[in-house]
Amino acid sequence: MMVVGALALLLLTVAIVVLYAMMGELATRIREPDGDNASHVTPLADFTRGAAPTNYPTGLASLANRERMALVVLSPICTTGDKVAAELASYEPDEMGLPFGVVVSTGTRETGEEFVEHHALDRFPYVVDEGATWITGTLGVKMSPSALVFENGVLTEAFTFTNVQAILGRIVKVTQGVS
Numbered sequence: 001m002m003v004v005g006a007l008a009l010l011l012l013t014v015a016i017v018v019l020y021a022m023m024g025e026l027a028t029r030i031r032e033p034d035g036d037n038a039s040h041v042t043p044l045a046d047f048t049r050g051a052a053p054t055n056y057p058t059g060l061a062s063l064a065n066r067e068r069m070a071l072v073v074l075s076p077i078c079t080t081g082d083k084v085a086a087e088l089a090s091y092e093p094d095e096m097g098l099p100f101g102v103v104v105s106t107g108t109r110e111t112g113e114e115f116v117e118h119h120a121l122d123r124f125p126y127v128v129d130e131g132a133t134w135i136t137g138t139l140g141v142k143m144s145p146s147a148l149v150f151e152n153g154v155l156t157e158a159f160t161f162t163n164v165q166a167i168l169g170r171i172v173k174v175t176q177g178v179s
Contacts, residue, residue, distance in 0.1 A: 041170045044158035047148070048140035051155040057134055059127035060101045068151055068175050069099040072167075073135055075144035076106050076115040080162050084145045085119035087164040093124050097172050102126040103135050105144060149174050 056064045063069045072088070074081040093100060102124045106112035112128030115121075127134070135141050139148065139155055147167045149157040157174050161167040 040160075040162040041166050042160050044141070044143060044146055044160050046140065046142060047146075047155065047158040048138075049155060049158075051139050052153050053138050053155075055138075057127035057129070060103070060125050062125050063099050063101050063150075064153065066099045066150070066153075068149075069101065070096070070150070070171050071101045071103055071148045073103045073105055073141055073144050073146045073148065074115070074121075076104065076111050078144045081144045082119075084162070084164060085115065085121060088124075089120045091164065097168060098175060100124060104128045105132040105135055106130060147171060151175075 053064075060071070063071075072084070074085050076082070088102070102116075102121050104112040104115055104121070104126065106115065106128060107130070109128050109130050112130065116126055116128065129135050132142070141148065141158060143160050145161060147159045147161055147170075148155055149159075149171055159167060159170060161170075
């Protein structure tokens with residue numbers, strides 16, 4: 001009887017070791033949530049390069065005459081946009097490296113204002129662009145999240161991205177003339 005008990009204990013121990021080994025193998029195959037996309041920054045193909053807005057929305061008027069500035073376009077219905085907004089909430093405006101604003105592209109003003117409040121984005125110059133009329137009509141941008149770089153009031157570069165730190169690094173390179 002003791003031999004049977006010892007054999008059962010040995011089999012149970014082997015089964016547990018195999019189970020943990022299988023879990024370890026599976027864990028190496030599953031990508032971390034922010035793993036490969038942590039620094040995803042891609043040039044945006046569909047935007048109006050050279051656009052020079054003459055009528056900035058009131059919330060962005062303080063950025064209009066800057067030598068260099070950037071806008072981030074976010075949408076409350078975009079999962080990545082929500083993630084980026086949460087990351088952006090951990091930054092202060094003076095940490096951005098250049099004047100920086102937020103465009104919340106949304107179907108209704110109420111949804112946009114709730115998004116801004118929820119993520120504390122009102123620390124930055126911002127506008128809720130209801131129906132995306134300004135961002136699409138003036139700058140030709142239809143993607144979220146995206147970052148737009150302006151030099152002397154002219155839209156020079158646009159990117160899609162998934163990580164605030166990565167896009168800030170790219171913007172610094174662009175504004176310093178490094179590709």
